[in-house]
Amino acid sequence: MRARRPVPGPPAARSGPPAAHRGGALLSAKYAAYRTAQWLSQRLPSPAAFGCAERVADLWIRGARRERAAIRANLALALEAAAPEATLVREVFRNFGRYLVEFFTIHQTPKPAVSVEGYDHLLNARRRGSGAVLLTGHLGNWEVGAVLLRRMGLPVAVIALPHDDAGTNRLFNRQRHRCGLEVIPVGEDAAQRSLQRLREGCLLGVLGDREFGGHGVPVRIFRRELLLPSGPAILSLRARVPVIPTFLIREGPWRFRLCLEPAIQPDGQEGAALVPRLTQRYAQVLERYVRRTPTQWLLFEPAMG
DSSP: OOOOOOOOOOHHHHHSSOOSEETTEEOOHHHHHHHHHHHHHTTSOHHHHHHHHHHHHHHHHHHOHHHHHHHHHHHHHHHTOSSOOHHHHHHHHHHHHHHHHHHHHGGGOSOOEEEEEOHHHHHHHHHTTOOEEEEEOSBBOHHHHHHHHHHTTOOEEEEEOOOSSHHHHHHHHHHHHHTTOEEEESSTTHHHHHHHHHHTTOEEEEEOSOOOSSOEEEEEETTEEEEEESHHHHHHHHHTOOEEEEEEEEEETTEEEEEEOOOBOOTTOOOTTHHHHHHHHHHHHHHHHHHHSGGGBOOOSOTTO
8 A cells, every 4th residue: 555645634533533623713613524524535555535525425415405406406507417327426426435536645645647638729829929828617526626736836826615614614725735836815805816827827627617707698508597606707808818628527536637718818908797607618618627527516506506
Protein backbone atom coordinates (compact mmCIF):
# COMPACT_ATOMS: atom_id res chain seq x y z
CA MET A 1 0.00 0.00 0.00
CA ARG A 2 1.33 3.42 -0.94
CA ALA A 3 2.41 5.49 2.04
CA ARG A 4 0.50 8.72 2.45
CA ARG A 5 2.10 12.01 3.47
CA PRO A 6 0.95 13.15 6.93
CA VAL A 7 -1.62 15.91 6.71
CA PRO A 8 -1.24 18.92 9.01
CA GLY A 9 -4.16 19.49 11.32
CA PRO A 10 -5.17 20.15 14.90
CA PRO A 11 -3.56 17.83 17.49
CA ALA A 12 -6.79 15.93 18.13
CA ALA A 13 -7.17 15.19 14.43
CA ARG A 14 -3.71 13.64 14.13
CA SER A 15 -4.30 10.86 16.65
CA GLY A 16 -7.98 10.06 16.18
CA PRO A 17 -11.27 11.20 14.70
CA PRO A 18 -12.15 14.87 15.12
CA ALA A 19 -13.48 15.76 18.55
CA ALA A 20 -17.05 16.91 19.02
CA HIS A 21 -15.89 20.09 20.78
CA ARG A 22 -13.12 22.58 20.22
CA GLY A 23 -12.48 25.50 22.57
CA GLY A 24 -15.63 24.62 24.50
CA ALA A 25 -17.87 25.34 21.50
CA LEU A 26 -20.03 22.66 19.93
CA LEU A 27 -19.11 22.09 16.30
CA SER A 28 -21.92 22.19 13.80
CA ALA A 29 -23.16 18.84 12.59
CA LYS A 30 -22.30 19.86 9.05
CA TYR A 31 -18.73 20.73 9.92
CA ALA A 32 -18.31 17.56 11.98
CA ALA A 33 -19.53 15.45 9.06
CA TYR A 34 -17.19 17.08 6.55
CA ARG A 35 -14.26 16.99 8.98
CA THR A 36 -14.82 13.30 9.63
CA ALA A 37 -15.03 12.68 5.88
CA GLN A 38 -11.72 14.48 5.42
CA TRP A 39 -10.04 12.59 8.28
CA LEU A 40 -11.14 9.18 7.00
CA SER A 41 -10.41 9.97 3.34
CA GLN A 42 -6.84 10.98 4.12
CA ARG A 43 -6.09 7.93 6.25
CA LEU A 44 -7.86 5.02 4.58
CA PRO A 45 -6.48 3.34 1.45
CA SER A 46 -8.23 4.82 -1.56
CA PRO A 47 -10.50 1.81 -2.34
CA ALA A 48 -11.60 1.66 1.30
CA ALA A 49 -12.24 5.40 1.37
CA PHE A 50 -14.47 5.20 -1.70
CA GLY A 51 -16.29 2.19 -0.28
CA CYS A 52 -16.86 3.96 3.02
CA ALA A 53 -18.16 7.05 1.22
CA GLU A 54 -20.67 4.96 -0.71
CA ARG A 55 -21.94 3.23 2.45
CA VAL A 56 -22.33 6.55 4.25
CA ALA A 57 -24.19 7.95 1.24
CA ASP A 58 -26.60 5.00 1.39
CA LEU A 59 -27.32 5.84 5.03
CA TRP A 60 -27.56 9.58 4.41
CA ILE A 61 -30.14 9.24 1.66
CA ARG A 62 -32.63 7.66 4.06
CA GLY A 63 -32.93 10.77 6.21
CA ALA A 64 -32.17 13.45 3.63
CA ARG A 65 -35.75 14.10 2.59
CA ARG A 66 -35.21 17.61 1.22
CA GLU A 67 -32.04 16.70 -0.71
CA ARG A 68 -33.64 13.51 -2.02
CA ALA A 69 -36.61 15.47 -3.35
CA ALA A 70 -34.29 17.98 -5.04
CA ILE A 71 -32.27 15.24 -6.74
CA ARG A 72 -35.44 13.51 -7.93
CA ALA A 73 -36.72 16.78 -9.39
CA ASN A 74 -33.42 17.52 -11.13
CA LEU A 75 -33.14 14.01 -12.56
CA ALA A 76 -36.72 14.23 -13.80
CA LEU A 77 -35.79 17.48 -15.51
CA ALA A 78 -32.63 16.11 -17.12
CA LEU A 79 -34.08 12.75 -18.14
CA GLU A 80 -37.59 13.99 -18.96
CA ALA A 81 -38.91 11.26 -16.68
CA ALA A 82 -41.79 11.78 -14.28
CA ALA A 83 -40.32 9.42 -11.67
CA PRO A 84 -36.56 8.72 -11.88
CA GLU A 85 -35.52 5.28 -10.68
CA ALA A 86 -34.42 5.03 -7.05
CA THR A 87 -31.10 3.55 -8.18
CA LEU A 88 -30.32 6.75 -10.09
CA VAL A 89 -31.11 8.91 -7.06
CA ARG A 90 -28.88 6.71 -4.91
CA GLU A 91 -26.05 6.97 -7.43
CA VAL A 92 -26.13 10.77 -7.19
CA PHE A 93 -25.66 10.55 -3.42
CA ARG A 94 -22.84 8.03 -3.89
CA ASN A 95 -21.17 10.30 -6.43
CA PHE A 96 -21.26 13.10 -3.89
CA GLY A 97 -19.38 10.83 -1.48
CA ARG A 98 -16.81 10.04 -4.17
CA TYR A 99 -16.49 13.76 -4.93
CA LEU A 100 -15.59 14.43 -1.27
CA VAL A 101 -12.97 11.66 -1.16
CA GLU A 102 -11.37 13.01 -4.34
CA PHE A 103 -11.44 16.61 -3.16
CA PHE A 104 -10.00 15.88 0.28
CA THR A 105 -7.20 13.65 -1.06
CA ILE A 106 -6.23 15.14 -4.43
CA HIS A 107 -3.11 16.67 -2.86
CA GLN A 108 -2.03 13.12 -1.90
CA THR A 109 -2.75 11.71 -5.36
CA PRO A 110 0.03 12.89 -7.68
CA LYS A 111 -1.11 11.32 -10.95
CA PRO A 112 -4.79 10.54 -11.43
CA ALA A 113 -5.58 9.21 -14.90
CA VAL A 114 -6.90 12.14 -16.95
CA SER A 115 -7.80 12.34 -20.63
CA VAL A 116 -8.17 15.88 -21.96
CA GLU A 117 -10.50 16.99 -24.73
CA GLY A 118 -10.46 20.45 -26.30
CA TYR A 119 -7.25 21.73 -24.72
CA ASP A 120 -6.62 23.80 -27.85
CA HIS A 121 -9.57 26.02 -26.91
CA LEU A 122 -7.73 26.96 -23.74
CA LEU A 123 -4.38 27.34 -25.49
CA ASN A 124 -5.89 29.75 -28.01
CA ALA A 125 -7.07 32.01 -25.21
CA ARG A 126 -3.67 31.80 -23.52
CA ARG A 127 -1.84 32.63 -26.77
CA ARG A 128 -3.80 35.87 -26.98
CA GLY A 129 -2.58 36.70 -23.50
CA SER A 130 -6.06 36.82 -22.07
CA GLY A 131 -7.67 35.16 -19.15
CA ALA A 132 -10.86 33.16 -19.50
CA VAL A 133 -13.98 32.39 -17.53
CA LEU A 134 -14.01 28.61 -17.04
CA LEU A 135 -17.73 28.09 -16.62
CA THR A 136 -18.71 24.77 -15.09
CA GLY A 137 -21.46 23.29 -12.94
CA HIS A 138 -21.97 20.96 -10.00
CA LEU A 139 -21.08 18.14 -12.36
CA GLY A 140 -18.43 15.44 -11.96
CA ASN A 141 -15.76 17.00 -9.75
CA TRP A 142 -15.38 20.72 -10.40
CA GLU A 143 -12.98 21.16 -7.47
CA VAL A 144 -10.53 18.54 -8.74
CA GLY A 145 -10.87 19.96 -12.25
CA ALA A 146 -9.52 23.30 -11.04
CA VAL A 147 -6.66 21.54 -9.24
CA LEU A 148 -5.68 19.58 -12.36
CA LEU A 149 -5.54 22.77 -14.44
CA ARG A 150 -3.38 24.35 -11.75
CA ARG A 151 -1.03 21.36 -11.95
CA MET A 152 -0.61 22.09 -15.65
CA GLY A 153 1.09 25.31 -14.58
CA LEU A 154 -1.90 27.54 -15.32
CA PRO A 155 -2.95 30.41 -13.04
CA VAL A 156 -6.34 29.44 -11.61
CA ALA A 157 -8.69 31.27 -9.26
CA VAL A 158 -12.13 30.05 -8.23
CA ILE A 159 -15.19 31.98 -7.13
CA ALA A 160 -16.62 30.20 -4.09
CA LEU A 161 -19.98 30.69 -2.42
CA PRO A 162 -19.26 30.58 1.34
CA HIS A 163 -20.79 27.74 3.33
CA ASP A 164 -23.34 28.52 6.00
CA ASP A 165 -20.93 27.94 8.88
CA ALA A 166 -17.42 29.31 9.26
CA GLY A 167 -15.85 25.95 10.16
CA THR A 168 -16.95 24.26 6.95
CA ASN A 169 -15.91 27.30 4.96
CA ARG A 170 -12.39 27.23 6.42
CA LEU A 171 -12.14 23.48 5.84
CA PHE A 172 -12.92 23.75 2.12
CA ASN A 173 -10.81 26.87 1.55
CA ARG A 174 -7.79 25.37 3.33
CA GLN A 175 -7.95 22.41 0.99
CA ARG A 176 -8.24 24.69 -2.05
CA HIS A 177 -5.28 26.78 -0.92
CA ARG A 178 -3.26 23.63 -0.19
CA CYS A 179 -3.74 22.66 -3.85
CA GLY A 180 -2.51 26.04 -5.09
CA LEU A 181 -5.86 27.62 -5.91
CA GLU A 182 -6.71 31.25 -5.30
CA VAL A 183 -10.15 31.60 -3.72
CA ILE A 184 -12.40 34.60 -4.36
CA PRO A 185 -15.36 34.41 -1.96
CA VAL A 186 -18.72 35.63 -3.21
CA GLY A 187 -19.14 39.03 -1.58
CA GLU A 188 -18.89 42.77 -2.00
CA ASP A 189 -15.54 42.89 -3.82
CA ALA A 190 -15.78 39.56 -5.68
CA ALA A 191 -16.65 41.18 -9.02
CA GLN A 192 -13.79 43.67 -8.85
CA ARG A 193 -11.25 41.03 -7.82
CA SER A 194 -12.47 38.68 -10.53
CA LEU A 195 -12.18 41.35 -13.24
CA GLN A 196 -8.68 42.21 -12.10
CA ARG A 197 -7.51 38.59 -12.20
CA LEU A 198 -9.10 38.02 -15.63
CA ARG A 199 -7.35 41.11 -17.02
CA GLU A 200 -4.08 39.78 -15.59
CA GLY A 201 -4.50 36.57 -17.60
CA CYS A 202 -5.88 34.30 -14.89
CA LEU A 203 -8.34 31.47 -15.50
CA LEU A 204 -11.42 32.02 -13.35
CA GLY A 205 -13.49 28.99 -12.36
CA VAL A 206 -17.19 29.77 -11.90
CA LEU A 207 -20.18 27.53 -11.20
CA GLY A 208 -23.00 28.46 -13.54
CA ASP A 209 -25.85 26.00 -12.90
CA ARG A 210 -27.36 27.56 -9.78
CA GLU A 211 -28.83 31.04 -9.47
CA PHE A 212 -28.54 32.32 -5.91
CA GLY A 213 -28.05 36.09 -5.96
CA GLY A 214 -31.35 37.31 -7.34
CA HIS A 215 -29.80 38.39 -10.66
CA GLY A 216 -30.64 35.40 -12.81
CA VAL A 217 -31.13 35.30 -16.56
CA PRO A 218 -34.02 33.25 -18.02
CA VAL A 219 -32.72 30.60 -20.42
CA ARG A 220 -34.25 27.71 -22.29
CA ILE A 221 -32.83 24.44 -20.94
CA PHE A 222 -34.29 20.94 -20.52
CA ARG A 223 -37.31 22.16 -22.52
CA ARG A 224 -38.09 24.58 -19.69
CA GLU A 225 -37.34 28.16 -18.82
CA LEU A 226 -34.91 28.32 -15.88
CA LEU A 227 -32.83 31.04 -14.30
CA LEU A 228 -29.05 30.80 -14.54
CA PRO A 229 -26.58 33.31 -13.06
CA SER A 230 -25.78 36.37 -15.13
CA GLY A 231 -22.39 36.97 -13.46
CA PRO A 232 -20.23 34.80 -15.76
CA ALA A 233 -21.48 36.54 -18.91
CA ILE A 234 -21.09 39.98 -17.32
CA LEU A 235 -17.49 39.18 -16.31
CA SER A 236 -16.74 37.96 -19.84
CA LEU A 237 -18.11 41.15 -21.38
CA ARG A 238 -16.45 43.56 -18.97
CA ALA A 239 -13.04 41.86 -19.04
CA ARG A 240 -13.34 41.08 -22.77
CA VAL A 241 -12.33 37.47 -22.25
CA PRO A 242 -13.99 34.29 -23.54
CA VAL A 243 -16.15 31.87 -21.60
CA ILE A 244 -14.89 28.29 -21.92
CA PRO A 245 -17.38 25.68 -20.66
CA THR A 246 -15.27 23.21 -18.69
CA PHE A 247 -16.23 19.93 -17.03
CA LEU A 248 -14.31 17.16 -15.25
CA ILE A 249 -16.29 13.95 -15.67
CA ARG A 250 -15.58 10.89 -13.52
CA GLU A 251 -14.98 7.68 -15.48
CA GLY A 252 -13.87 5.45 -12.61
CA PRO A 253 -11.82 5.53 -9.40
CA TRP A 254 -9.26 8.30 -10.01
CA ARG A 255 -10.04 8.29 -13.74
CA PHE A 256 -11.38 11.47 -15.30
CA ARG A 257 -12.12 13.15 -18.60
CA LEU A 258 -11.41 16.89 -18.67
CA CYS A 259 -13.63 18.49 -21.31
CA LEU A 260 -12.99 22.03 -22.58
CA GLU A 261 -15.64 23.23 -25.00
CA PRO A 262 -15.18 25.84 -27.77
CA ALA A 263 -14.86 29.35 -26.39
CA ILE A 264 -17.93 31.55 -26.22
CA GLN A 265 -16.60 34.93 -27.31
CA PRO A 266 -17.97 38.21 -25.92
CA ASP A 267 -18.26 39.66 -29.46
CA GLY A 268 -15.93 42.55 -28.64
CA GLN A 269 -18.55 44.75 -27.09
CA GLU A 270 -20.19 45.28 -23.74
CA GLY A 271 -23.93 45.43 -23.43
CA ALA A 272 -26.74 44.13 -21.28
CA ALA A 273 -28.46 42.68 -24.34
CA LEU A 274 -25.60 40.21 -24.84
CA VAL A 275 -25.84 38.71 -21.34
CA PRO A 276 -28.89 36.51 -22.07
CA ARG A 277 -27.38 35.40 -25.38
CA LEU A 278 -24.06 34.33 -23.84
CA THR A 279 -25.83 32.63 -20.93
CA GLN A 280 -28.12 30.74 -23.31
CA ARG A 281 -25.13 29.40 -25.23
CA TYR A 282 -23.63 28.07 -22.01
CA ALA A 283 -26.99 26.58 -21.01
CA GLN A 284 -27.01 24.50 -24.19
CA VAL A 285 -23.60 23.05 -23.35
CA LEU A 286 -24.58 22.40 -19.73
CA GLU A 287 -27.71 20.55 -20.83
CA ARG A 288 -25.71 18.29 -23.11
CA TYR A 289 -23.30 17.28 -20.35
CA VAL A 290 -25.98 16.79 -17.71
CA ARG A 291 -28.01 14.58 -20.03
CA ARG A 292 -24.88 12.57 -20.76
CA THR A 293 -23.97 12.03 -17.07
CA PRO A 294 -27.11 12.80 -15.03
CA THR A 295 -26.02 10.96 -11.89
CA GLN A 296 -22.92 13.17 -11.69
CA TRP A 297 -25.07 16.32 -11.41
CA LEU A 298 -24.60 17.03 -7.70
CA LEU A 299 -27.02 19.93 -7.35
CA PHE A 300 -28.85 19.38 -4.07
CA GLU A 301 -31.22 22.29 -4.68
CA PRO A 302 -34.11 22.17 -7.18
CA ALA A 303 -32.89 23.57 -10.48
CA MET A 304 -36.40 24.91 -11.04
CA GLY A 305 -36.09 27.04 -7.89
